[in-house]
Amino acid sequence: MERDALIIVCKGCGVSNRIKSYSEDRLPVCAKCRHPLIDKDENEAHARYTQKLKDFYNLPDINNLK
Numbered sequence: 001m002e003r004d005a006l007i008i009v010c011k012g013c014g015v016s017n018r019i020k021s022y023s024e025d026r027l028p029v030c031a032k033c034r035h036p037l038i039d040k041d042e043n044e045a046h047a048r049y050t051q052k053l054k055d056f057y058n059l060p061d062i063n064n065l066k
């Protein structure tokens with residue numbers, strides 16, 4: 001089971017690509033036609049969101065949030 005994998009359908013050729021993780025430095029591209037699967041802004045937003053989730057779960061005590 002790969003719970004974190006995400007399926008994105010290529011807008012260029014319609015092939016389903018399995019994305020395991022995002023990176024701000026590396027845009028996911030279609031394995032078949034190399035068409036970018038998401039645009040850069042979307043990629044950065046997702047990477048930031050993922051990092052926020054990690055930070056949240058790393059908090060020792062939820063009462064630290066104000």
Ligand SMILES: [Zn+2]
Pocket residue numbers: 010011012013014015030031032033034035
């Ligand atoms: Zn494609």
